[in-house]
Amino acid sequence: MSEEVKVPVKAAKTEVSPGVQALRDVVENVYAEAREAKKRGELVGWSSSKFPCELAEAFGLHVVYPENQAAGIAANRDGEVMCQAAEDLGYDNDICGYARISLAYAAGKRAAKKLDSATGQYVIDPNSGKPLKDDSGKIVIDTVTGKPKKDPKTMKPFTVVDDLNEIAKLPEGEEKERRTAALKSYRQMVMPQPDFVLCCNNICNCMTKWYENIARMHNIPLIMIDIPYNNTVEVENANIEYIRCQFEDAIKKLEEISGRKFDEERFEKACANANRTAKAWLKVCDFLQYKPAPMSGFDLFNHMADVVTARGKVQAADAFELLATELEEKVKTGGSTLPFPEKYRIMFEGIPCWPKLPDLFKPLKENGVNVTAVVYAPAFGFVYNGLDEMVRAYCKAPNSVCIEQGVAWREGICRDNKVDGVLVHYNRSCKPWSGYMAEMQRRFTKDLGVPCAGFDGDQADPRNFNAAQYETRVQGLVEAMEVNKKVREGGK
Amino acid sequence: METIINEFKEIAANPKKQLAMYKKQGKKIIGVLPYYAPEELVFAAGMVPFGVWGSNNKNISRAKEYCATFYCTIAQLSLEMLLDGSLDDLSGIITPTICDTLRPMSQNIRVAMGDKMPVIFLAHPQNRATSYGLKFSVNQYTNVKKELEKITGKEITDADILESIKIYNASRKARREFVKLASEHCDVIKPTVRSAVLKAAFFMLKDEYTAKLEELNQKLAALPICKWHGKKIVTSGIIYDNPVLLAALEDNDIAIAADDVAYESRAFRIDAPEDIDPMMALAKQFANIDCDVLLYDAESAKNNRGEFVAKMVKDSGAKGLILFMQQFCDPEEMEYPYLKKALEAAHIPHIKIGIDQQMHDFGQAKTAIQAFAESL
Numbered sequence: 001m002s003e004e005v006k007v008p009v010k011a012a013k014t015e016v017s018p019g020v021q022a023l024r025d026v027v028e029n030v031y032a033e034a035r036e037a038k039k040r041g042e043l044v045g046w047s048s049s050k051f052p053c054e055l056a057e058a059f060g061l062h063v064v065y066p067e068n069q070a071a072g073i074a075a076n077r078d079g080e081v082m083c084q085a086a087e088d089l090g091y092d093n094d095i096c097g098y099a100r101i102s103l104a105y106a107a108g109k110r111a112a113k114k115l116d117s118a119t120g121q122y123v124i125d126p127n128s129g130k131p132l133k134d135d136s137g138k139i140v141i142d143t144v145t146g147k148p149k150k151d152p153k154t155m156k157p158f159t160v161v162d163d164l165n166e167i168a169k170l171p172e173g174e175e176k177e178r179r180t181a182a183l184k185s186y187r188q189m190v191m192p193q194p195d196f197v198l199c200c201n202n203i204c205n206c207m208t209k210w211y212e213n214i215a216r217m218h219n220i221p222l223i224m225i226d227i228p229y230n231n232t233v234e235v236e237n238a239n240i241e242y243i244r245c246q247f248e249d250a251i252k253k254l255e256e257i258s259g260r261k262f263d264e265e266r267f268e269k270a271c272a273n274a275n276r277t278a279k280a281w282l283k284v285c286d287f288l289q290y291k292p293a294p295m296s297g298f299d300l301f302n303h304m305a306d307v308v309t310a311r312g313k314v315q316a317a318d319a320f321e322l323l324a325t326e327l328e329e330k331v332k333t334g335g336s337t338l339p340f341p342e343k344y345r346i347m348f349e350g351i352p353c354w355p356k357l358p359d360l361f362k363p364l365k366e367n368g369v370n371v372t373a374v375v376y377a378p379a380f381g382f383v384y385n386g387l388d389e390m391v392r393a394y395c396k397a398p399n400s401v402c403i404e405q406g407v408a409w410r411e412g413i414c415r416d417n418k419v420d421g422v423l424v425h426y427n428r429s430c431k432p433w434s435g436y437m438a439e440m441q442r443r444f445t446k447d448l449g450v451p452c453a454g455f456d457g458d459q460a461d462p463r464n465f466n467a468a469q470y471e472t473r474v475q476g477l478v479e480a481m482e483v484n485k486k487v488r489e490g491g492k
Numbered sequence: 493m494e495t496i497i498n499e500f501k502e503i504a505a506n507p508k509k510q511l512a513m514y515k516k517q518g519k520k521i522i523g524v525l526p527y528y529a530p531e532e533l534v535f536a537a538g539m540v541p542f543g544v545w546g547s548n549n550k551n552i553s554r555a556k557e558y559c560a561t562f563y564c565t566i567a568q569l570s571l572e573m574l575l576d577g578s579l580d581d582l583s584g585i586i587t588p589t590i591c592d593t594l595r596p597m598s599q600n601i602r603v604a605m606g607d608k609m610p611v612i613f614l615a616h617p618q619n620r621a622t623s624y625g626l627k628f629s630v631n632q633y634t635n636v637k638k639e640l641e642k643i644t645g646k647e648i649t650d651a652d653i654l655e656s657i658k659i660y661n662a663s664r665k666a667r668r669e670f671v672k673l674a675s676e677h678c679d680v681i682k683p684t685v686r687s688a689v690l691k692a693a694f695f696m697l698k699d700e701y702t703a704k705l706e707e708l709n710q711k712l713a714a715l716p717i718c719k720w721h722g723k724k725i726v727t728s729g730i731i732y733d734n735p736v737l738l739a740a741l742e743d744n745d746i747a748i749a750a751d752d753v754a755y756e757s758r759a760f761r762i763d764a765p766e767d768i769d770p771m772m773a774l775a776k777q778f779a780n781i782d783c784d785v786l787l788y789d790a791e792s793a794k795n796n797r798g799e800f801v802a803k804m805v806k807d808s809g810a811k812g813l814i815l816f817m818q819q820f821c822d823p824e825e826m827e828y829p830y831l832k833k834a835l836e837a838a839h840i841p842h843i844k845i846g847i848d849q850q851m852h853d854f855g856q857a858k859t860a861i862q863a864f865a866e867s868l
Binding site: 089090091092094095096099201204205206208209210211212213215216218219220221222224226228229230231236238239241242245246249399400402403426428431432434435436437438439456 | 557558559560562563589590591592593595596597598599600602603613615616617618619622623624625627628631632785788789790792793794795817819820822823825826827828829830832
């Protein structure tokens with residue numbers, strides 16, 4: 001379920017601040033170091049986003065995160081072909097899109113540029129690319145079709161799925177070279193295959209079978225940390241004891257996998273880093289309390305990649321602290337990374353539809369709506385002191401807590417971040433998350449007096465998102481917020 | 493024999509009548525949602541455990557207030573029945589949380605029931621066979637026990653639980669025996685009958701059920717083993733109790749040799765030990781369940797479950813397998829590719845038929861069953 005990826009909605013070509021750049025570099029390095037480690041013959045693990053990263057970090061193991069990878073692949077518009085590739089392997093299209101992408105990838109499927117087998121050239125997608133402009137900057141119209149002509153330089157080949165295992169079996173020669181060259185090479189599409197897997201089902205139970213499938217595909221060890229679902233805000237001591245014992249078992253298994261003894265000092269360091277990262281992350285999130293906010297809440301979705309892939313690393317803590325300093329400065333000077341004036345403030349509930357970020361952003365921008373609250377803020381702010389508190393922290397994932405805790409988190413940030421409304425993503429990929437949202441919506445309206453609107457979508461499979469429905473729902477929310485605003489202003 | 497079969501059929505088709513009957517007898521009845529709740533505790537408390545696995549005769553209406561469309565209909569229709577008054581005679585309901593639909597559903601049910609009835613929460617451990625996993629199960633089951641004691645107003649003693657375990661073990665044994673006999677006498681125990689007999693267990697006190705089933709088993713055992721000229725298959729999935737689907741099997745001379753179905757054999761494969769602390773015995777019973785789509789496999793790198801089902805097909809003498817795939821059931825869906833792999837490796841033909849409890853058009857399923865029967 002969770003995570004985040006580096007695909008800025010707006011600022012792709014603009015220069016970013018040193019803090020944002022540092023955050024981007026941290027994630028880039030996690031992938032790059034894993035690739036290098038694999039080349040050197042070292043082990044690389046795949047981990048669920050809320051597995052206690054401190055454990056693997058204590059062994060200096062290289063770990064990458066399939067959820068972050070799947071979000072990245074989806075944001076790079078390859079979610080659909082990878083999901084279809086998983087479906088061809090027998091995984092139903094009802095299964096979480098991240099899981100499908102990851103399972104297809106684990107099986108050796110890769111997004112590739114379509115080749116014409118006769119010519120060896122790429123087959124260009126006529127619908128891709130940007131309109132051609134003349135010297136004066138005017139769009140050139142095709143006299144035959146009456147539609148704008150495409151700039152050939154911006155047109156791209158169709159995307160297809162190829163199979164690494166098939167390519168490996170080809171004899172050395174032109175076909176092998178061509179097909180290898182056609183494979184896409186952005187970082188998420190060249191993530192090393194796993195030597196072990198680390199599974200924690202605090203975010204969902206789908207994770208359990210997803211990782212078992214990967215373990216079977218690669219015949220590799222799986223370490224399972226089972227976090228039972230909670231029905232109360234307080235976590236019972238029995239749960240803590242059960243999970244703590246699993247941590248101890250996980251350490252033994254990691255000793256076997258790595259061939260190294262558990263390094264307590266390194267573990268303490270990782271915990272200290274994770275705490276620093278969490279605190280800095282929460283500090284960054286808290287800047288959304290300012291009105292107007294010094295950033296777009298969508299930025300947080302991007303920065304989530306660091307919390308997921310590197311929260312036990314000192315570089316992530318440094319980068320978030322740097323970003324916090326920059327935001328502090330922006331508050332002083334009144335600046336913001338939001339590319340439009342903030343008229344309304346909302347909570348965006350759920351994981352974004354990564355393949356459709358521009359579509360998500362468009363009607364928000366048109367209506368001056370800034371996302372100033374996302375549940376990721378408290379959900380990844382793991383601050384703890386000592387092992388028992390650490391265990392307790394890992395029990396508090398969005399999909400492992402009771403409705404009262406879920407509502408309290410959300411209403412807390414809605415109040416602190418002064419939202420005017422809530423936009424709820426009914427995410428077809430995430431049953432545990434979306435499963436009690438209807439009741440939550442009722443509570444938000446009752447407790448906070450703010451309107452809520454829901455839309456159907458998917459975190460990774462673009463086939464489950466309808467831009468027209470989304471726009472209508474946003475429009476409805478904006479109208480309701482406007483009415484509320486007038487009533488409030490009238491009351492003054 | 494026909495009388496007993498008809499009784500089972502009547503009970504399986506009319507759970508509401510059964511509920512009213514127990515209520516009239518002055519008994520308290522506890523709803524039990526899927527999967528693996530320790531029903532033995534309910535029985536030990538002197539109450540009636542009552543299976544709540546959705547319905548083939550309801551439409552989702554009130555449950556829409558809580559659920560988006562992409563949730564398994566078993567869970568949605570269970571909530572529907574709690575909301576529409578069908579289950580008002582219950583004195584409480586146990587909500588396990590072992591899949592991603594049941595997690596939030598436990599919350600929806602608790603909210604929806606409010607003061608109407610106690611909702612007893614249950615979180616099973618996935619690392620269940622370790623010493624700490626067993627301890628956690630005992631802890632969870634103790635919570636369930638305490639909640640049941642509040643409802644019944646009396647203490648559930650170890651002796652009560654042990655007695656209940658013995659009755660449940662006998663019931664599981666009788667059902668396993670019935671499954672075997674149903675295959676040997678598949679001319680009498682056709683899919684519709686087989687389903688009804690096993691389904692009735694969810695709506696009857698287990699001692700009453702077992703006595704009746706043992707009687708049926710005896711009568712079946714006395715019959716000569718039938719020479720079946722139709723096809724024999726193994727069924728797999730969560731539940732396939734829809735009369736139209738069952739009739740489609742019969743119409744195509746398909747008999748069921750064995751099953752890997754949550755509503756059927758998965759529910760009674762494993763007994764609880766009778767010679768240890770009874771709460772620990774219940775924990776061990778759960779811990780010993782394996783090769784199950786809902787449960788973590790500690791030997792993850794192996795294809796244990798797929799191979800277990802393939803072996804079941806071979807051992808039972810079936811010629812193929814029909815997987816009734818419950819729509820939106822992630823655990824079943826996730827395990828399908830490796831089930832398929834194991835079946836193919838063992839040269840066992842199979843089909844996968846998508847089903848749910850809101851199905852109205854059975855044309856495609858019937859055609860698939862017919863074509864499969866012809867291919868065997």
